[in-house]
Amino acid sequence: MSEKFNFNQGLIDLEKIVKAMESGDLSLEDSLNHFSKGVELTKQCQSALNKAEQKISMLTEQDNYTNEKPLKRL
Structure with missing residues (x-):
């Protein structure tokens, strides 16, 4: 059974992935792994x-x- 996804943690993890990829310090293989996870x-x-x-x-x-309010009768 999988754990419930935590949206806020997901955003934090995405930000970390973006920063790591933008740094240019990752190997091609690490970049592909980060991209896949992202x-x-x-x-x-x-x-x-x-x-x-x-x-x-x-x-x-x-x-x-x-x-909703009922219509008044005339």
């Missing part, structure tokens, strides 16, 4: 953002539904 972290972060957006949409729709 792609995976990016996918996980994007997935977490999509899930959060869906939850916000769902909660907003529920809130709009429960806050």
Whole structure:
């Protein structure tokens, strides 16, 4: 069973990868490994953002539904 993805830690890890790759001190093999890990972290972060957006949409729709006021009869 995999651990739950931590979005904030994912961003921190991505920043570290970017800094390491921008330094120019990595070998080609290390650069490829960092790039691969960065792609995976990016996918996980994007997935977490999509899930959060869906939850916000769902909660907003529920809130709009429960806050609707009935029409007054004439």
